[in-house]
Amino acid sequence: MLSQAKIKRQVRYDCERSEDYPEAATWYFEIIEDSKTIGEVERKIYKQLFPTFNDREKVEFVIKKTPLRYRLVVFDSGRNLRGKVHPIMRRDENLHVVAKSGNLEVFLARRFS
Secondary structure (H helix, E strand, O other): OOOOOOOOOOOEEEEOOOOOOOOOOOEEEEEEEEOOOOHHHHHHHHHHHOEEEEEEEEEEEOOOOEEEEEEEEEEEEOHHHOOOOOEEEEEOOOOOHHHHHHHHHHHHHHHHH
C-alpha cells in the first residue's frame, strides 16, 4: 500500500496487440492527476491515438485524503504515441496484466486506500 504522501501525479501506460483488431494495439493508460487536469491529459492521449476503435473500459475514483483522481482508460488504436502527454510519463509493462486480471478494483483498493 502506498502512503498518501507518496502518490504522485503521473501517467503510466502499456500496450499489447489487440485481440479484436489485428491491425491495432490495445492501449492501457493509468492517469493520476487533479480533477481539473485529468480530462485534459486524457484528451491529449486520444488526440495522439485517434481514431480509436472502441472504449473498452474506463475506471475512475478519488484517491482518499488527496486532491488527486485515478483514471484507467483502455481502448484499441492503430496508431502509436508520438510524444509525452504528461511531464511524468513512463511505461509500465505490468499494467495490462493488472487491467485484464478482473481484480482491478481489488488491486486499486489495496494500492490507494
